[in-house]
Amino acid sequence: MKITNKHNVPEPLVTLASREYYSKGNSQYSATELLSPPRIKRLREQYNEHIEQDVADMLWQMVGSALHVVMERGETPGYITEERLFLEVDGVTISGQIDLQRVTPQGIEIMDYKFTSAWAVMQDKAEWEEQLNLYAWLVNQVKGQEVTALRICALIRDFSRHDKREDYPNSPVHMMDFRLWPMEVTEAFVKERLHLHQLSKMQFELGENLPLCSQEDRWMSEPVYAVKREGRKTAIKLFTSIEEAQTRAIQENGYVETRLGEPKRCTGNYCGVSAYCDQHTQWLGEQPGGVVEPEC
Amino acid sequence: MTNIPNGWASSPVELLSLNVNEHIEKKNNLTYLSWAWAWAEALKADPTVNFIVHMFDGKPFMDVNGSAMVWVTVNMFSKPITCFLPVMDFKNQCIQTPDAVEINKTIMRCLTKAIAFQGLGLYIYAGEDLPEGEEKPVEKPETKPRATPKTSGEKDAEADLETMRMFVQSIRDFIGYCPDEPDLISFWKNNQHALDELKAGMPQLHAEVVEMFKQAKADLKEKANG
Numbered sequence: 001m002k003i004t005n006k007h008n009v010p011e012p013l014v015t016l017a018s019r020e021y022y023s024k025g026n027s028q029y030s031a032t033e034l035l036s037p038p039r040i041k042r043l044r045e046q047y048n049e050h051i052e053q054d055v056a057d058m059l060w061q062m063v064g065s066a067l068h069v070v071m072e073r074g075e076t077p078g079y080i081t082e083e084r085l086f087l088e089v090d091g092v093t094i095s096g097q098i099d100l101q102r103v104t105p106q107g108i109e110i111m112d113y114k115f116t117s118a119w120a121v122m123q124d125k126a127e128w129e130e131q132l133n134l135y136a137w138l139v140n141q142v143k144g145q146e147v148t149a150l151r152i153c154a155l156i157r158d159f160s161r162h163d164k165r166e167d168y169p170n171s172p173v174h175m176m177d178f179r180l181w182p183m184e185v186t187e188a189f190v191k192e193r194l195h196l197h198q199l200s201k202m203q204f205e206l207g208e209n210l211p212l213c214s215q216e217d218r219w220m221s222e223p224v225y226a227v228k229r230e231g232r233k234t235a236i237k238l239f240t241s242i243e244e245a246q247t248r249a250i251q252e253n254g255y256v257e258t259r260l261g262e263p264k265r266c267t268g269n270y271c272g273v274s275a276y277c278d279q280h281t282q283w284l285g286e287q288p289g290g291v292v293e294p295e296c
Numbered sequence: 297m298t299n300i301p302n303g304w305a306s307s308p309v310e311l312l313s314l315n316v317n318e319h320i321e322k323k324n325n326l327t328y329l330s331w332a333w334a335w336a337e338a339l340k341a342d343p344t345v346n347f348i349v350h351m352f353d354g355k356p357f358m359d360v361n362g363s364a365m366v367w368v369t370v371n372m373f374s375k376p377i378t379c380f381l382p383v384m385d386f387k388n389q390c391i392q393t394p395d396a397v398e399i400n401k402t403i404m405r406c407l408t409k410a411i412a413f414q415g416l417g418l419y420i421y422a423g424e425d426l427p428e429g430e431e432k433p434v435e436k437p438e439t440k441p442r443a444t445p446k447t448s449g450e451k452d453a454e455a456d457l458e459t460m461r462m463f464v465q466s467i468r469d470f471i472g473y474c475p476d477e478p479d480l481i482s483f484w485k486n487n488q489h490a491l492d493e494l495k496a497g498m499p500q501l502h503a504e505v506v507e508m509f510k511q512a513k514a515d516l517k518e519k520a521n522g
Contacts, residue, residue, distance in 0.1 A: 026374065028489070091348070091369055091376040091486060198485045205491075206510050 001048055001272075007056045017055045017062055024095055025084050031096035031134045034193045035127060037217040038200035039210045043273035046204070051272055060157060064115045067155075071099065071113070078103055085138040089194055098135050100153075107146035110135050114154050121154045121174050122167050126216070128152050129178045130189070137186040150178040212279050218263035219270075229254035260287075308373060308459065311341055311415030331404040334411045338372060345372045347410065349403055357383065357399055358475070363390035365473055366403045369486060370410035375493075377463075378486040379410040380470045418462060456497060463490055464501050471512045476520065480512055 003018050024030035033041060044051070072082045080101040086093055102109040110132055114120075132150035139147050152175070159172035181189075200211050225245035226235035229252055236252055238259075239245035245256045265271050266280040274280045314337070320329050338345045349356050350367035357364035360382070369378040383394040383402045391398055412418045467487070474480040484491070495502040 088371070091371060092488070093374065195485075198488060199481060201488065202481060202484045202509075205495075205506055206513065207506075 001051045001053060003058075004052050004054045006054045009055055013062075014055050017058045025086065027086055027093040027095035029092065029094045029194065029197060031094070031131060031138075034094060034190065034197065035130055035134070037213045037271075038197045039213050039217075039277070039279070040271045040273060041197065042200055042204045042210055043271075043276050047273055047276045050276075053272065060115050064113075067113060067115065068099070085135075085142045087138055087141050089190060092194060092198075094190070094194070096135050096138050098139070101139070104148065107148040108139050108143075109149040109151065110139065110147060111151045111153055114152055115157055116154050117158050118156050118160070118163065118169055121156065121169050121176065122165075125152075125176075128176075132178050133181045133186045134190060136180060137183060137190060140183055147180060150180055152176040152178065209278075213266075215263075217265070219265040220263050221261045223261045224259045226257040226259055227252060227254055228257050307341075308375075308415040311337075312418055312459070314416060316417035329408050329412070329417050331408040334408045334416055337416055338370070338411050338414070341416075342372045345370065347371070347407055349407075350378075356403060357394075358473075358479075360390075360473060360475060362392045364394050364399060364402075366399065366406050367486075368403060368406040368410045370407065370414055372411075372414045375414070375489055376486065377410055377413045377490060378483075379406050379413055379466065380473060381406040381409060382473075413459075413462065413466065415459065418459070460494055460498050460501060463487075463494065464505055467505050467508060471508055474512065474516065477513060477516045480509070480516060484509060 003014060005014050024033070068082060074081060080098075080103065082097060082099065083101065084095055084097040086095045088094075098110055099113050100111040102111065112128070112132060112135070114128070129150075132152070136147040136150060139145055154169070154174040154176060156169055156172045156174055159169065196211065203210060222240055225239045225242050227237050227239065227245050227248045228235050235257070236254060237245075237248060239248065242256065242258075248254075249256045263280070263283060266274045266277065266283065269275070271277075316329055316334075348369045348371075350358075350369065352358045357366045364383040365380055366383065367378060367380050369376050371377075381402050383391050383398050385391050394402075408417075471480070471483065474483050491502065491505065494505065
């Protein structure tokens with residue numbers, strides 16, 4: 001990956017951004033890789049040399065890395081920090097690095113730090129639950145210890161004390177509890193993820209189409225229905241239910257405009273490879289007035 | 297053969313250099329490498345070595361139209377290698393509905409073979425597998441002095457090349473035994489690590505293997521579609 005410096009930030013920051021803090025040790029798949037969509041992993045490998053990221057867009061990534069480095073120094077009795085566990089699954093070594101483990105007489109509490117937005121902690125974060133359960137399974141299998149709790153310590157970078165929404169976090173450091181799955185469920189989940197990645201690798205090597213990202217993988221937003229009126233540029237109101245929108249449109253003597261869901265991960269290029277993805281290119285072509293400009 | 301300190305190998309290259317002739321057994325003019333000795337050597341070389349006998353619907357063999365194929369994976373030096381061996385009689389013919397003893401014998405032979413693919417006694421497999429009745433006599437490894445001694449780097453490269461060629465040959469030999477597409481995928485997955493190494497070290501050979509899989513997959517699809 002090429003690091004660019006479009007905003008002319010100081011060189012030391014560019015150097016920091018270029019440094020590789022992350023290592024999956026002597027394993028073939030890290031927990032993060034297993035949980036990521038196979039299509040993204042394959043495209044990143046294929047186009048690694050072409051992918052560009054500007055240092056200004058890596059700020060929070062760097063802050064996150066810095067936190068992990070600092071955490072390694074914060075030794076506290078009863079806590080294990082930054083431990084990477086390895087396990088062989090179906091002949092493949094997988095690993096996961098756990099930010100924090102609290103050792104109690106009843107078992108281990110697993111915690112993971114996330115630098116994230118207030119909006120993110122107000123959503124259902126299925127991927128966080130999957131990650132924590134994968135860690136729990138590793139702890140159980142490798143260390144033979146019971147896991148008693150799974151928690152995310154969310155460090156909210158855009159926290160505002162003035163936001164009074166009901167589900168808005170009440171502190172910039174927000175603790176979130178997650179459900180612990182039965183170990184056999186997690187084992188089946190891990191093996192399925194591993195199979196999907198191995199299968200996609202084989203498909204890639206044989207020159208076949210890569211498996212498609214799911215709606216969840218693409219962070220597909222729900223469609224919204226805008227009630228509009230002739231002669232007015234902006235919508236009167238947006239609805240998530242078409243029935244409600246139609247009722248309002250009749251009242252307003254207007255009409256309903258459907259705004260289709262958008263794959264936010266792709267359109268925002270949060271995957272880093274949307275320019276090389278034929279699934280995204282096809283989606284763009286299907287949009288009203290969409291233009292297909294394949295880059296690969 | 298090279299001299300290994302303490303007589304204990306600690307890498308694939310050293311395993312390749314071990315002379316196993318003192319540990320082969322002759323039976324009915326056939327040559328066998330003792331699985332017990334092979335396993336002991338494997339343990340000495342890598343104490344974390346382990347093996348898996350693959351199960352198919354709860355049975356330790358794959359049914360191939362009434363005959364049986366056993367699959368064993370040996371994971372050594374963090375590299376899993378999977379071998380396959382049909383249950384055969386002394387005429388090198390598949391046994392129809394083999395009994396437990398015949399399956400057990402084949403599993404242990406397959407284990408020895410998988411260890412050989414990790415390097416130990418690989419040279420005795422240069423001809424055939426270990427079918428009863430058809431085994432070629434073991435040829436002594438070359439002991440002629442070379443005119444120009446090779447450097448250890450050159451020897452390592454030669455050993456790697458030979459191992460990769462053997463690996464490709466094993467793929468060529470066994471890919472046809474995959475009865476359906478899921479099985480072919482399983483075959484690929486079990487050898488993924490070795491395939492990655494092949495791609496990095498010998499891209500041309502890797503491309504050959506990819507073509508083999510493409511062809512096999514197309515054939516299996518055609519077969520499935522009647």
